[in-house]
Amino acid sequence: MSFLSLSGLEARQSCTTEGRPLFGYLEKATLVNISQQKVDSLVDSGATTTALDARNIRMHVKRNGSRWVHYEFIHKKSGQKTAMHQPVSRVARIITHKGAPSERAVVRNTIKVGNIIRFVDTSLIGRSNFPQQLLIGRNFLKDTALIDSGVKFLQGNCQ
Numbered sequence: 001m002s003f004l005s006l007s008g009l010e011a012r013q014s015c016t017t018e019g020r021p022l023f024g025y026l027e028k029a030t031l032v033n034i035s036q037q038k039v040d041s042l043v044d045s046g047a048t049t050t051a052l053d054a055r056n057i058r059m060h061v062k063r064n065g066s067r068w069v070h071y072e073f074i075h076k077k078s079g080q081k082t083a084m085h086q087p088v089s090r091v092a093r094i095i096t097h098k099g100a101p102s103e104r105a106v107v108r109n110t111i112k113v114g115n116i117i118r119f120v121d122t123s124l125i126g127r128s129n130f131p132q133q134l135l136i137g138r139n140f141l142k143d144t145a146l147i148d149s150g151v152k153f154l155q156g157n158c159q
Contacts, residue, residue: 015158021145026152029134032110035082037075039133043147047137050120053127059105069105092123114155
């Protein structure tokens with residue numbers, strides 16, 4: 001009787017199931033329009049919208065009435081800071097278990113996981129208390145991928 005290590009099981013894990021890519025609960029993602037930064041991501045089917053760690057978030061309204069947001073993305077591993085200025089696609093009202101509701105700017109970002117590239121709504125929030133700088137929500141996953149919650153970084157082994 002032989003035993004495989006967990007990493008051996010992960011290496012043998014299929015990259016697809018039912019014709020769809022299979023994600024682990026953690027995946028490496030590339031923030032395509034943010035200096036091609038690669039970040040660890042938490043894949044969360046309980047989250048409606050993908051969320052990005054952003055700092056110094058400042059929304060403003062232009063003369064034509066359109067909303068824009070300035071923010072900084074600071075890559076956790078390299079410390080590289082990227083200043084961003086994007087149109088706001090919508091403002092999300094977030095209700096938490098404690099305290100009053102808050103508003104978050106939502107922008108459109110291009111995110112790549114494995115060979116999958118999606119242009120999705122991304123809410124901007126300080127995620128410095130979390131190990132992953134990106135939370136991949138259902139708006140990225142819908143009609144795209146399935147999740148195996150018992151393994152991590154599956155798509156990195158598929159390329």
